[in-house]
Amino acid sequence: GAGVSQTPSNKVTEKGKYVELRCDPISGHTALYWYRQSLGQGPEFLIYFQGTGAADDSGLPNDRFFAVRPEGSVSTLKIQRTERGDSAVYLCASSLGGYRGNEQFFGPGTRLTVL
Amino acid sequence: ELKVEQNPLFLSMQEGKNYTIYCNYSTTSDRLYWYRQDPGKSLESLFVLLSNGAVKQEGRLMASLDTKARLSTLHITAAVHDLSATYFCAVDFLIQGAQKLVFGQGTRLTINP
Numbered sequence: 001g002a003g004v005s006q007t008p009s010n011k012v013t014e015k016g017k018y019v020e021l022r023c024d025p026i027s028g029h030t031a032l033y034w035y036r037q038s039l040g041q042g043p044e045f046l047i048y049f050q051g052t053g054a055a056d057d058s059g060l061p062n063d064r065f066f067a068v069r070p071e072g073s074v075s076t077l078k079i080q081r082t083e084r085g086d087s088a089v090y091l092c093a094s095s096l097g098g099y100r101g102n103e104q105f106f107g108p109g110t111r112l113t114v115l
Numbered sequence: 116e117l118k119v120e121q122n123p124l125f126l127s128m129q130e131g132k133n134y135t136i137y138c139n140y141s142t143t144s145d146r147l148y149w150y151r152q153d154p155g156k157s158l159e160s161l162f163v164l165l166s167n168g169a170v171k172q173e174g175r176l177m178a179s180l181d182t183k184a185r186l187s188t189l190h191i192t193a194a195v196h197d198l199s200a201t202y203f204c205a206v207d208f209l210i211q212g213a214q215k216l217v218f219g220q221g222t223r224l225t226i227n228p
Contacts, residue, residue, distance in 0.1 A: 031214075042119075042203050042218030043158070055213055082209060091157060095214075103148065106158040 004107035025094030121219035138204035146207030
């Protein structure tokens with residue numbers, strides 16, 4: 001079946017602009033996660049959705065970052081007033097539920113470059 | 116603080132040799148995952164370790180988990196070039212009733228002919 005998909009695959013923007021990154025999880029997966037991976041580092045947790053609600057947003061670095069999942073499926077990560085330090089690969093993952101032991105399946109990522 | 120540390124961070128080895136990557140973590144957990152990442156690609160799941168003493172093998176890779184020592188190992192037997200990639204361990208912590216994955220820094224493995 002289809003895996004996690006993310007669009008766009010690459011996004012180049014200028015400092016100060018607004019961007020939206022989209023994630024389409026595996027059908028039937030109620031849990032959805034966003035991670036950020038900087039060059040040469042492991043993924044870092046940003047936010048976790050269980051259904052439509054953000055169950056844990058403790059990883060969002062500041063209030064320029066926001067994510068939604070209005071119908072409990074597709075999620076959008078929104079970044080306002082982008083900064084060069086936001087440049088990274090943004091990964092989305094989904095799982096059957098936000099319970100320990102449920103394997104997370106990762107999408108291909110969106111590479112964001114802020115000039 | 117939740118910390119996951121891998122070592123080594125960089126590993127260059129010759130085909131046919133054996134080696135082990137180590138993953139240490141700071142707080143009790145009995146769930147751990149190993150992922151492979153090729154350059155410019157996403158994470159591919161290799162192993163899911165769900166209990167103390169768990170051992171799983173796939174081809175030339177074998178992973179184990181010792182929850183008392185807070186240590187997991189990924190052992191490579193008779194390495195081949197195709198195994199060149201970055202390997203991440205991720206520890207599954209229970210935080211306020213929900214799963215939280217914390218990743219190590221990754222081990223960049225290069226296997227030379």
